[in-house]
Amino acid sequence: MKKRGIFASVLLLAALFLLLPGCSREAEGRQVDSIKVLQGDGQVGLPGRPFGSELVLELLDVDGVPVPGAEVRVQAARNSDLPVPAERFRADAGGVVRIPVSAGKVLGDNYLEIIPVGAENRSRSCRFVTGLEIDGGRQQGAAGSTLDRPISVRVVDADGVPVAGQPVYFGIVNAPEGGAARLSDEVAATDSSGVARTRVTLGSGTGGYEVEVKPTGPDGRLLTRGVTVEVMGLNLPNLLISAFAGLAIFIFGMHLMSDGLQKTAGEKMKTIIRLFARNRFVGLLAGAGVTAVIQSSSATTVMVIGFINAGLLNLAQSIGIIFGTNIGTTVTAQIVSFNVSTLAMPAIIAGLLLFFIPYRNCRGIGETVLGFGFLFYGMVLMSDELTRIADFPTVTRLFSHFDCTPLDGVMPFGAVIGALCIGLVVTMIIQSSSASTGIIIALGAGGLINLYTAMPLVLGANIGTTVTAQLAAIPANRVAKQAALAHTLFNVAGTLIMLVFFYVPWGATEVPVFFHIVDAITPGDAFSAIPQNVPRHIANAHTLFNVFTAVILLPFVMPLAHVCERLIPAKRKIKYTSLDPYLLENPPIALHQTVTRLRTMTRSAWSVFEKTMRDTVLNGGYDAEKREEYRKRESKIDRMQEEITAYLVQLAQRELTLPQSRMIPVLTHCANDAERLADYAELVLKEAARLAERREKFSKKSEKELRTLFDLTGRMASKVLAALEKGDEEPAGEARELGREIRQQVSRMVNAYPGNLRKGSFNVESGIIFLSLAGIFRQAAERLDNIAVRASSLTRYEWEERK
Known part of the structure; x- marks a missing residue:
C-alpha cells in the first residue's frame, strides 16, 4: 500500500510538471491590440532635463494578455519637442516597454506617439509638460489638518529662466467622500524665483485629494491645460x-x-x-x-x-x-x-x-x-x-x-x-x-x-x-x-x-x-x-x-x-470520552454519540441489576462485605446519567432542527429510566439481606418462578439494547411484548400467593420477600419498556431528520 501511494504521488507530480509547458504563453503570432500606461504619463519637467520617471508601457493582445518581445516606434507629435534615445523599443518578457524621455525647448503640452510595429492603428499618445517644476505632491497628513509643506509651482521660459509676476491658478478637482478640503490661495503670483505656492487643508475623508494647477507663461497666457497634483489624507479611526x-x-x-x-x-x-x-x-x-x-x-x-x-x-x-x-x-x-x-x-x-x-x-x-x-x-x-x-x-x-x-x-x-x-x-x-x-x-x-x-x-x-x-x-x-x-x-x-x-x-x-x-x-x-x-x-x-x-x-x-x-508516548491507558464537548458544534454527531453513550449506560445498568440479582438472590450467595462493591457499580451509573443530562443541556443551547430538539427530552428520559433500573439493584440487596438475616430459603417452585422472570427480563433488556443500537422498531416491539408477559407473570404470582401461603409452600416472611422481588422485576420491566417506546421515537425522529 505504501509503495502504491508513493508511486501515485510521484505520477501526479510528474503529470503536473509535464503539462506546465502547455500552460506557457507564447507570443508568436499575437499582435498588440492595446497599450496600457503603467507609469510616466502627465509628467512635468524643466527644459532640457530628463523627466523624473521613465515612461512604462504594457503591450496587450486582444485578450488583455501581455505580448513579450513586441516592438513599438516612438516619435514626438507635431509641434512637440521630446527627445528620446531611440526610435524603436522592444518589450521584455512581461510585455513591458520602458522609455526614458527628456524635455525639449517647446513650453507647455508636448505629446509622444507610441506606435506598435505591425499594429499601427493601435497607437496612443502620452502627454508631457515642459516649463514647470512642482513640489509638495504625494504628501500625507491626518484628516482635517494642513499639510506641512505647500504645493509649489516653479514656472520657467524655454531657456530655464524663472518667470516672475505671473498668476498660477489652483483648484481642488477631486476628493474622497466627506472631503471638503480647502486651499489657502486659489490664485498666487510667481515670485522672483518663478515660484507660486498654496497650502492644502485636508477634509475628513481618507484617500487622495487632487489639486489642479494651471500656470501662465511669459506671455501671460495659460501655459498648459490643468496639471493634477495628488496629496493624501488619512482618517485613521474611520x-x-x-x-x-x-x-x-x-x-x-x-x-x-x-x-x-x-x-x-x-x-x-x-x-x-x-x-x-x-x-x-x-x-x-x-x-x-x-x-x-x-x-x-x-x-x-x-x-x-x-x-x-x-x-x-x-x-x-x-x-x-x-x-x-x-x-x-x-x-x-x-x-x-x-x-x-x-x-x-x-x-x-x-x-x-x-x-x-x-x-x-x-x-x-x-x-x-x-x-x-x-x-x-x-x-x-x-x-x-x-x-x-x-x-x-x-x-x-x-x-x-x-x-x-x-x-x-x-x-x-x-x-x-x-x-x-x-x-x-x-x-x-x-x-x-x-x-x-x-x-x-x-x-x-x-x-x-x-x-x-x-x-x-x-x-x-x-x-x-x-x-x-x-x-x-x-x-x-x-x-x-x-x-x-x-x-x-x-x-x-x-x-x-x-x-x-x-x-x-x-x-x-x-x-x-x-x-x-x-x-x-x-x-x-x-x-x-x-x-x-x-x-x-x-x-x-x-x-x-x-x-x-x-x-x-x-x-x-x-x-x-x-x-x-x-x-507523546503512552504513560497510562487511553481514556475515551464519547460525549466530547467539541462534538457539540455538530448536533447530528453529538446526538449520535449521546445515543451511543445511552446504550452503554443501559447495558451497564442492566449488568448491575443482573449481577446483583444473580449473585445475591438466585445463587443464594449474599455477602454483606460485598455490598459496598455493588453500591459503587450503581454510583457509576448515576455519574453516567449526570454526564448525559449535562451534555444534553449544553446541546439544547445550540441551534437545532425540530427533530433534533425533540430527541433531547427523549434521551433525557431514557437516561433517567436506565438510572432507575440500576437503582433497583439496591432494592434487591435489601431483600437479599432480609432473606439472609432470617436464614430463609425459597421453595423450588418459587425459585423457578423468579428465574423465569429473570430470564424474561434479560431477553427484554437484550431487545431494548438492540433497538438502541440498530434504530429498528422491530426489537423495540418485541421488548414491549416481553414486558407485557412479565407483568402478566407477576400478576399470576401475586394472585396465587394466598393459596400457596395456605398450602405452606413458604412462610409469611419469605413470601413477602418473594412478592417484593417479583415487584422489582415488574418495575425493571416498566423501565425497559419506557426505553423501548422512546427508542422507537428516536428512530422516527432520525428518519424525519434524514427526510
Whole structure:
C-alpha cells in the first residue's frame, strides 16, 4: 500500500510538471491590440532635463494578455519637442516597454506617439509638460489638518529662466467622500524665483485629494491645460472602523455560510464520518469535503480531535483527514478571489427571503446564500478601504519591511521569514486560516502586497491555524494530542518544502519555480510592472501549495504517526470520552454519540441489576462485605446519567432542527429510566439481606418462578439494547411484548400467593420477600419498556431528520 501511494504521488507530480509547458504563453503570432500606461504619463519637467520617471508601457493582445518581445516606434507629435534615445523599443518578457524621455525647448503640452510595429492603428499618445517644476505632491497628513509643506509651482521660459509676476491658478478637482478640503490661495503670483505656492487643508475623508494647477507663461497666457497634483489624507479611526467592520462581516458571513451548509447536510455528516475509517486516501477526500462545508480547517481539526477523544477514529485515520482539511480550506480563498462583488447585495436579499421560508432545507440554503452575500460584502469593504491607502507613503514604507520581491533574482530570506511570522501571529489571534487568507487576498486586491509577499503570509497562516487544534487537545486524551501534533508537523513540513521551491529558479526567467507554475495556470501576469489579477494568483497559489504538500506527504502517514507516538508516548491507558464537548458544534454527531453513550449506560445498568440479582438472590450467595462493591457499580451509573443530562443541556443551547430538539427530552428520559433500573439493584440487596438475616430459603417452585422472570427480563433488556443500537422498531416491539408477559407473570404470582401461603409452600416472611422481588422485576420491566417506546421515537425522529 505504501509503495502504491508513493508511486501515485510521484505520477501526479510528474503529470503536473509535464503539462506546465502547455500552460506557457507564447507570443508568436499575437499582435498588440492595446497599450496600457503603467507609469510616466502627465509628467512635468524643466527644459532640457530628463523627466523624473521613465515612461512604462504594457503591450496587450486582444485578450488583455501581455505580448513579450513586441516592438513599438516612438516619435514626438507635431509641434512637440521630446527627445528620446531611440526610435524603436522592444518589450521584455512581461510585455513591458520602458522609455526614458527628456524635455525639449517647446513650453507647455508636448505629446509622444507610441506606435506598435505591425499594429499601427493601435497607437496612443502620452502627454508631457515642459516649463514647470512642482513640489509638495504625494504628501500625507491626518484628516482635517494642513499639510506641512505647500504645493509649489516653479514656472520657467524655454531657456530655464524663472518667470516672475505671473498668476498660477489652483483648484481642488477631486476628493474622497466627506472631503471638503480647502486651499489657502486659489490664485498666487510667481515670485522672483518663478515660484507660486498654496497650502492644502485636508477634509475628513481618507484617500487622495487632487489639486489642479494651471500656470501662465511669459506671455501671460495659460501655459498648459490643468496639471493634477495628488496629496493624501488619512482618517485613521474611520479607516480602522471600516476595515474591521469589513473583517467582522466577512467572518460572520463565513460562519453563517458554514452553519447553513451544515444544516443542509444534516445527517449526511455521519455518513462521511463512516468513510473516514476506510483508508488514508478516502480520509483525505472526506477531510477536504467536510472542511469545504465548514469553511475552516481549524473547526474540522477540532471536530477530529473530538472524534478521537470519543474513540471514533485512530491516529492514522485522523492524519489522513487532517491532510484533507488543508485542501478544503482553500475553497473560501477561491470564492473570495473572484470579482463578484456585484452579487453581494442580491445574495443578501435572496438569502433573507429564503431564511424565512418554514422548511428546514430552505432555511439552510437561505443561511448559506445570506452568508455568501455577507462574505463578499465584507470583502468589498476591506478591499475598498485598503485600496484607498495603497499609495500612502507610510503604508508603502511599512509593507516594504517585509516585501519579498526578489533582489538580483533571489527572494530576501529575512523578509520571507518576517512575512511568515506575521501570517502565523495574525491567524493565531483570529483562529481562522480562511479569514487570514481573505485578509491577504484583500491586501493583494488593494495593491498593498504582491504575489511574492502574499505566499509567505499564506504559509504563516497555515501554521498558525494549528494552534486551535493544540488548544482543543489540551483536555483530550493522548491520541488526540498526537493528532494535533501531527497537524502542526504536517503544516510545518509543507512550509519547509515550499520555502525550498522559493529559491529554485525556473529556467532563464529567474522566477522561482513555484511562482512560475502559479502564474502559468492563472490569467494575467503577476510579475508585470503593475501586477495583474493578484487575488486569483494568491488563491491558486494557496490551493496548489496545499494540494502539493498533501500529495507529497500522504504516503508518509504511518511514519508521521510513529513520530507523534514517540514524541507523546503512552504513560497510562487511553481514556475515551464519547460525549466530547467539541462534538457539540455538530448536533447530528453529538446526538449520535449521546445515543451511543445511552446504550452503554443501559447495558451497564442492566449488568448491575443482573449481577446483583444473580449473585445475591438466585445463587443464594449474599455477602454483606460485598455490598459496598455493588453500591459503587450503581454510583457509576448515576455519574453516567449526570454526564448525559449535562451534555444534553449544553446541546439544547445550540441551534437545532425540530427533530433534533425533540430527541433531547427523549434521551433525557431514557437516561433517567436506565438510572432507575440500576437503582433497583439496591432494592434487591435489601431483600437479599432480609432473606439472609432470617436464614430463609425459597421453595423450588418459587425459585423457578423468579428465574423465569429473570430470564424474561434479560431477553427484554437484550431487545431494548438492540433497538438502541440498530434504530429498528422491530426489537423495540418485541421488548414491549416481553414486558407485557412479565407483568402478566407477576400478576399470576401475586394472585396465587394466598393459596400457596395456605398450602405452606413458604412462610409469611419469605413470601413477602418473594412478592417484593417479583415487584422489582415488574418495575425493571416498566423501565425497559419506557426505553423501548422512546427508542422507537428516536428512530422516527432520525428518519424525519434524514427526510
